[in-house]
Amino acid sequence: MSGTTPEPDTNVPPGPSGPVEEPVLGPRVPRMRTRRRRLVRALPFLMALVLAGAGLHQLRHAGKLLLPFESVTTLRGRLASVGDLFKDPQIVRILRKNGLKVEITSAGSREVATGSLNGLDFVFPSGQPAADLIYVRRQEEGLYSKDFHPFDSPLVLATFAPYAKALTAIHAAEPEKVPAGPQLYYTVDMARFLALRNTKWNSLDVQKYGFRNDNKILAQTSDICESNSADSYLSLAAFTLNNDSVLSKQTVPSLAPAMKQVFGGQGAPSDGLYSSYVSSNGSRQSPVAVLYEHQFLTYQTAYRAAHGHVDTQRVLLYPKTQLLSEPHYIALNHQADRLGELLEGDPELLRRETELGYQLHSSEDGHELRDYLRSQGVPAPQEDTVDRTKVTLPDLSVLEAMITKIKGRPCPAHVPGHTTSPSEGR
Template identity: 40%
Template sequence: MAAMPLALAGLLALLVSGNTLRPFERVTTIDGKMASKSDYFKDPEVQRLLLKHGIRVDIHRLGSRGIATQSLRGMDVVFPSGQPAARLIMRQQQRSVRTARPFVTPLVLGTFRDYAKTLVAAGVARPQRAPGGGETLYYDLDMKNFLKLIEDQKTWNGIDFDEHTDRSNAGRVLVRTSSVCESNSAGTYLSILAFVKNGNQAPGTERGRHRRAGVGGPAADPVLDVAEQVKPLINLQGMASDEQADSYFSDEGESIAPVSLIYEHQFLKHQVDHQKKRGKQDSRRVLLYPSPHALTEPELISLGERGDRLTDLMESDAALRRRAIELGFRVRFSGEDGTSEQLNAYLREHDVQVPTPNPDQTKVDAPDLNALERIINHVGSCPPAGRDDGE
C-alpha cells in the first residue's frame, strides 16, 4: 500500500509537467527528412510540446538539397532550410501539399574577435554599436570588398592580423562552407556571391548585355559566366556536411576555421546559453552580417495526412512559436508583433546584445530555380539526383 502514494505522486508530477498523455491516447510517429533546422525538432522542450499533442518526430538528417534530390518514400514531412530546395520538392509532388513557414533566420558568418578587428582595420567590416560602449558582438561586412580579399589571395597576416594580436596566421582569408551539392546554407552563400559578382542582380536577369564569346560568335551564357567567377571563391574551403555550427562553437573552433558559414539563430542561442551558464556573453565569438544580406526561410512540407497534423500545429500553436524564439529564430507573427521584435525582447531579457539592422538594406535576389541549379551543379560538380521513388 505504501507504494500507491508514490505512484500517484509520480503520475501527478507527470500531469503537471505535461509529459504524459491522456489515457489511451495514441502517439503518432511522423517521419521527416530534415536539414539544419532539424535542431528545432531535436530540442527537448519542442519534443515535450509535441508529445502533448500526441506527436513524435523521427528525424532523418540530410542536407536541404539532398532532401530535394533524393527519394522521399516513407516520409510524412520534409523540412528543407530554404526556399530553393522547398520549391524543388513541391514541384515534384503529385498532390497539393500543406506547408508551414514558422520562422526565418539570416545567413551569417561566424568568426572571432581578433579576426573581426582585422577586417575592420582592412576597411571591409564595421562594428555595430554596443550598449554602453562595450565590445560588440556584431559587425556588418561589405561583401564586395571582402570577396576582393579572397580573389587577391590575401592572407590574414597580409592584412595585418598579427598586428592586432600576439598570434600569427599566414593562412588565406577564406570562408568555411558546407557542400553546395547538399546544403541550403552553402547554396544561399553561393547566391550572395553570384549576386555581388553580377553587379547586385541575380544571374539570368540581365537584358541586352550578354557578352560575346568572340567576334561573330554565339552569345555567352550569363549564368555559367557568373558561376565560373564564383567557383574558386567557394571551392577553396568547403565541407561535405552541414554541421558548420558544431565546429565553430567547439573549443577548437578558431583553429578549425577563422570564418565559418552559420545561421543567426545558432549564434543567438549560444549567447543566451552562455549567459545563463556563465553570467556573461561569449565575447570571443562574434558575427559578421553580410551586406548584401540573405534571409533563409525554412519550410515544413507535408507529404500526407500525418504530415498535415504537424504543419497545422506549427502554424497554430503559440507555445511552439514561443520556443522557436527561445532558440534564436525570428518567428513570423501577424499584427503588432513583427518578425524580430519578440526575439529582440527575449535577448534583452537575457542580457544579450540585440543586433541592429544594417543601414544598407540591400537584399540578395536569388537566381530563379533553374539558374540556381545550374550554378550549383557547375560550382560543385554535383552528382546527378538519385531519386528512386518513381517520380
C-alpha cells in the first residue's frame, strides 16, 4: 500500500557485530616512501654498527682487541743499556698482545748486578760479568734464576768524519771498504789511539778537515761506577795497554797511571752521553763517544727516514780488538720465563729487535740486520773477513780494583734508579 513503511526482511542474516559500516577511504601511501621512512629511522643504528666495526678492526690490527677481557701479567725488572727496548711502542704492543706488561727501573749495570732484587721479576744486565755475579748470588741464596741471551751489540767509538780522517792520516784508523755510498765505518787501532791520550786534536791538523778542537784525544765514557759500556771500555783499554792480555790483580798497580790518563776524571750520566753525541753541538761536546753499535744504527735509520739520506758527518770507529756487549735477560721467577722465551723466539719481537739495531744471538751470520739496513737505505757495516782479537773481560773483583785506583775510592754500593712504565717512552 502506498505510503506504508515496508517491514524488514527477516530472512537476511544479521552481521557478526551488528550492522556493517561503509569503509572510509584515505589517501594511499606509496610503498617506496614507506621504505625510505624506515631506512631513515634505522640510519643511526646502522652508523653505530659501522663505527663499532671500524673500531674493532683497529683494535684487532693493534693487537688490543681482547685486552679489556684478557688477564695481563705485569713484570717488574731492572735494566741497564737495553732499557729503551721496553719503551719502544711496537715492543709494548707485541708484549701486550701476548698478555704481558713490563715496568722497568733504569739503572747502571753495576746496580743491576749488586742492588737489591726484592720485588723484581727479572733483571737485564748488559754484560756477562754482571750476569755471572747475579747467578752466583742467586745460587748462594738458593733462589731461582734462568738465563736468556736474545741479542748482542758491539762496543764502538762513535765520532765525526773530520776526526776519523785525522786519525786515518796518521794510520791510527782506516776506512772500511765499501762498494759505493758514504763512508760511515772505520777500523781503529786501539794501541795507536790510546797512545794519543796526551795529544790534542789540533796537533793532528784536524783544522784542515773543517774542525778545531784543542781538547785531548780521549774517548768519552759514562760513569764507570754505573755503566756497562764504560766498564767494557775500561776492560778494552786495559787489555790493549796490557799487551793484549786480560787485566789481573797483579797488573792493576802498574797499569793504573795510564788508565787514569785514559779516563781523565770523566764520567757522563749513563743516559746523557748518547744525547750529547747526537746533539747539534756533539762534535764539540763528544768528539769520540763510547756507545753500542745498535744506538748508532738506530740513529742513522731514523735520520735517513727523516731526511732522505744518512748523516755523513757522524761515523763509527770499530776497534780491531773487538768487545761484544752480551745483554742477558735473567728471569727471577717462573712467571718471568715467558718474557725471556718471547725475546728469544717470537718472530715479531725478533724482527723489531733487528730494526732497533741489535744482532740476533741466534743468527749465524747477522744477515737479518744487514738486510734490514740495506732495505732502509743505510750502508751496512763491513762483514768480518778476518778473525778479530776478542777481548776477554776481567773478573769483576779485578775490575773493582782498577776502578778504585782510577777514582781513588770504591764505587757506591747502590746508585738510585728511576722507575718507568712503558707509556713514558712513547
